[in-house]
Amino acid sequence: MLKFQVHSPGKVILHGEHAVVYNRPALAAVVGLGTNLQFRQEAGSQVASFQLEALNCTLEIQLADFNAFLEKFRSKYPVDSRAKLMEEVRGEVSKQLERAAGSTTKPHTQRAFISIYYLLAGAVLSSPKDPKLTLQTGFQVQVDTELNVGAGLGSSASFGAALAAAFLILSGHFDQESYLQEENQALISSWAYESERVNHGTPSGLDNTVCTYGGMLRYVKGQGFQSLSIQKPLNILLVDSRVSRSTADIVAKVRHLAEGFPQLIEAIWQACEELVTAAVPLYESFGNAQDDSAKFEKLERLFQINNDLLKAIGVSHPKLEQIFTIAFKRGFFSKLTGAGAGGYAIVLLPENYECNEVYWKLKEELESAGFGVHVTTAGGVGLRVSSLDD
Ligand SMILES: Nc1ncnc2c1ncn2[C@@H]1O[C@H](COP(=O)(O)OP(=O)(O)OP(=O)(O)O)[C@@H](O)[C@H]1O
Numbered sequence: 533m534l535k536f537q538v539h540s541p542g543k544v545i546l547h548g549e550h551a552v553v554y555n556r557p558a559l560a561a562v563v564g565l566g567t568n569l570q571f572r573q574e575a576g577s578q579v580a581s582f583q584l585e586a587l588n589c590t591l592e593i594q595l596a597d598f599n600a601f602l603e604k605f606r607s608k609y610p611v612d613s614r615a616k617l618m619e620e621v622r623g624e625v626s627k628q629l630e631r632a633a634g635s636t637t638k639p640h641t642q643r644a645f646i647s648i649y650y651l652l653a654g655a656v657l658s659s660p661k662d663p664k665l666t667l668q669t670g671f672q673v674q675v676d677t678e679l680n681v682g683a684g685l686g687s688s689a690s691f692g693a694a695l696a697a698a699f700l701i702l703s704g705h706f707d708q709e710s711y712l713q714e715e716n717q718a719l720i721s722s723w724a725y726e727s728e729r730v731n732h733g734t735p736s737g738l739d740n741t742v743c744t745y746g747g748m749l750r751y752v753k754g755q756g757f758q759s760l761s762i763q764k765p766l767n768i769l770l771v772d773s774r775v776s777r778s779t780a781d782i783v784a785k786v787r788h789l790a791e792g793f794p795q796l797i798e799a800i801w802q803a804c805e806e807l808v809t810a811a812v813p814l815y816e817s818f819g820n821a822q823d824d825s826a827k828f829e830k831l832e833r834l835f836q837i838n839n840d841l842l843k844a845i846g847v848s849h850p851k852l853e854q855i856f857t858i859a860f861k862r863g864f865f866s867k868l869t870g871a872g873a874g875g876y877a878i879v880l881l882p883e884n885y886e887c888n889e890v891y892w893k894l895k896e897e898l899e900s901a902g903f904g905v906h907v908t909t910a911g912g913v914g915l916r917v918s919s920l921d922d
């Protein structure tokens with residue numbers, strides 16, 4: 533019986549959030565927090581069951597219903613039509629949820645169920661093993677996460693990448709030994725992107741790419757990415773403003789602003805691009821010299837400029853401003869990350885920050901002001917599959 537686990541990291545955008553939606557480059561990196569998925573096939577079971585800890589719910593799919601759905605889809609559409617598949621899955625899931633719980637299912641749960649059903653059906657329909665593959669053995673999937681959902685750390689892409697890897701292994705696209713091959717990583721990332729599409733209308737593709745491949749990377753929508761060759765991960769403090777918001781809503785508000793003042797906002801995107809260009813060599817050389825303090829100071833300035841540009845497009849929030857002020861007062865530089873209007877801020881931490889008394893004061897002050905604080909690194913490894921003991 534198939535049994536394995538997947539760890540898929542979350543991400544921070546270091547520079548270029550929002551600008552990336554308008555085809556400008558962004559720099560992003562994985563963080564040391566992520567989603568953990570455990571997959572166990574169960575002999576004799578006819579149910580696929582999903583325990584989603586973050587949403588405090590368990591979702592079930594009866595294999596007989598799922599196989600009937602696949603058969604109907606195959607008879608009506610080309611199996612590689614993702615647009616049709618998403619449409620059909622939305623209909624099927626809302627029927628199933630209505631049957632199970634009336635109309636009481638929360639939006640997060642509904643979206644998670646659509647992602648699960650869509651990615652599972654997509655992986656099985658495109659199986660290289662058998663064009664008529666159906667699921668014969670039930671399984672249990674347990675998903676735990678260290679990422680807050682809807683806070684800018686890419687929980688949806690991390691969740692989608694973990695599901696994609698599990699379902700692609702289940703349907704024979706690759707196995708635990710070959711998932712790191714280039715074409716298999718590209719497949720995981722492309723299905724994680726599909727999961728993102730369930731949540732946002734037009735994601736840039738940045739989040740699923742960085743979660744899958746890891747490290748730190750420069751990304752341009754529609755053009756792919758380049759991995760930065762960093763010497764070592766960067767130390768950062770993630771600060772949770774505890775203000776939740778919807779990425780899709782904020783992206784829509786920024787689009788409205790950009791339509792109202794096209795040249796002005798275009799100039800901001802141009803500045804964001806220059807910022808990424810200036811930042812890349814700094815990140816790539818950081819850590820290769822005895823004394824990095826001059827480079828670190830430049831990075832701090834770039835953090836500040838980037839944050840001010842994001843404030844200019846209206847995606848800050850009074851709680852984020854409070855975080856920036858506390859950090860600045862203690863001599864640290866910070867910026868919002870991701871969509872903004874809440875979610876997380878990142879504070880840049882110097883080498884040996886633990887030996888610095890001011891760091892501990894900063895942490896204490898942020899915590900007593902009610903913010904969630906988590907020290908981590910930016911730029912570690914991407915999605916990993918490993919074996920699972922009982
Ligand atoms: N651990 C999880 N378990 C179940 N569903 C999850 C989990 N993490 C994310 N999701 C799904 O992702 C959706 C959240 O997506 P959203 O894009 O709003 O947040 P995010 O990815 O954390 O933020 P951002 O895209 O700004 O980084 C949820 O509605 C849910 O469907």
Ligand SMILES: C[C@@](O)(CCO)CC(=O)[O-]
Pocket residue numbers: 545548549550551552553684686734735736737738739779783870871
């Ligand atoms: C705001 C945004 O740039 C980042 C969200 O994490 C939107 C996107 O890239 O899709």
